[in-house]
Amino acid sequence: MAQIFGAIKRHIACMCTILQDMAKSCPGDSPVNAKSVKNPQRPSVAEFLAEAIFSGVYRPGDFVPREIDLCEQFTINRSAVRSDLRRLVDVGIIERISGHGSKVREYEEWNILDPVVTDWITRYASPNPRIQREILAFRLDVEPYVAMTAARRAKARDLVAIEEAFEGMGKNLYDATCAEERRLHSDYDVAFHVAIFKATHNIVWSQLSHILRPSIYLLVSESNISTTDPEESLERHRQVMEHIRARNPREAFLAAQAVLEGTAKALGIETGDSRLGKELELL
CATH class of the missing domain: 1.10.10.10 (Winged helix-like DNA-binding domain superfamily/Winged helix DNA-binding domain)
Structure with missing residues (x-):
């Protein structure tokens, strides 16, 4: 947990510095x-x-x-x-x-x-590759641990919320005939990730999901547009859901990493030295 909050602190500092570059580039x-x-x-x-x-x-x-x-x-x-x-x-x-x-x-x-500030960033400062990279790096450091914790703590109602969001993603992926339905796919995608944060039953993670929601939407909406294989992306999300349901913390961790690596690929972003768990032994 100390490593996670250390990563949060680092990425908050990075978010501050990239705003200066963002202002210069816009x-x-x-x-x-x-x-x-x-x-x-x-x-x-x-x-x-x-x-x-x-x-x-x-x-x-x-x-x-x-x-x-x-x-x-x-x-x-x-x-x-x-x-x-x-x-x-x-x-x-x-x-x-x-x-x-x-x-x-x-x-x-x-x-x-x-x-409020996060919302202004997503509406007035995007698309911006630097800010996308920093948000993704933050998520890579945090969300696999969140998925791992959810696999240990999720209750029946949490699993229902995750599954409903996943089903919404699938429906609006295969049946989408207009821009509004494609937008709904992204909305359900965000709801999927938020439901996993809530499934940790930790008030800090739950509150953090609300704070990060606009930033998560920024990456989700952009990657869903640019991905070349949406069905493969949906399958990666299904793997996260199934491992949380099966109470497999280690596999949920790795599946969450795979989802975000897919996002990075769709956006053309190098993940760099992100992923705290890359060199750690998972319990």
Whole structure:
């Protein structure tokens, strides 16, 4: 367990550093259009600035537009602007400096695992090979252990949840006739992995599955599009399910590794020195 949390700490640090590379690599010379804000009630300054920051328009040390300018741009009052800026302050992305305005903070200060921030990453900073590689490396270090633990602790209702998600994957793989049904395949794929986290009956792992859900979806949706053999991918998922059901921790561990190695292959990502269990003796 100490190794797992050590890996988590390393990968959180990596996620912070890759954001800097991500900002440099994303187009930053064209202004973000406020029309991209999707809030039907009123324009969201928080979403507008999040998109601008994650796409590299504003980088650490830059000041975002003044409150009065944002009021004019979005035709909303100052109270609404301040409320939206507070959302960015609360997750560590900007800081308010009295008499100067709001400045983007250094990446190390961002609450990178906050669900709001993770969601912004997946919506405004993808696709990005570097961030995909780091998310995959994190999952390779963690999810095989989660599957191994699930094989030891899963209860009947957990097995049902895993099986239902797997059946949903299969149905929307073979019967998909439109983009919506293909999207459902990815939704069930994510639900499959989340159900395994929950099957550990550990509150930390369960909560972590919610935090990581947007990042998992990012990889799942991209790999399901680019894979050349979706049936083989489905079979790898079935192997994980069967080994958890059969209470085979070691085989569940290895099957989970195989699933993620398949994801890496589909995305064209080198796994490098990931996989904590590669050199460890499994009990």
